[in-house]
Amino acid sequence: MANIGRGPPQPLDAAAKTVKVKVTFVGAELTENNHVGNEWWYEGYVNGKAIEEGSSRTLSLKTTDKITLKGEAQEQDKIPEDGEGSVSVKASAVTKTITKSVQVAVTENRGRYSGDTATWTFTFKIEKAK
Structure with missing residues (x-):
């Protein structure tokens, strides 16, 4: 069967546009520490x-x-406690500079302070790359 007059077959999905994004890990800060x-x-x-x-x-x-x-944080002792957190951003949402924070909680696992937590805040900056 000939493919006359219809041109070459087209892909079902249009190709997604490519963007360049610059991500900076600004820093991490221990924002609360309740005996961890x-x-x-x-x-x-x-x-x-x-x-x-x-x-x-x-x-x-x-x-x-x-x-x-x-972000991932670990309290370093004989029996380390650790925690992690994450956040996602669609590349298409980066139209201007965005600052995103990731909260990480670390819970004490032993001793008289068992169950107490420490909180870390990880800060990232996302922008279009030049």
């Missing part, structure tokens, strides 16, 4: 990859893709 501990490790992540505090990463994404920001 004093020695901490923490890390920020952009789309599953660790990023240094104060550093930026430029991503080439489809407008339909999501940017996942994650």
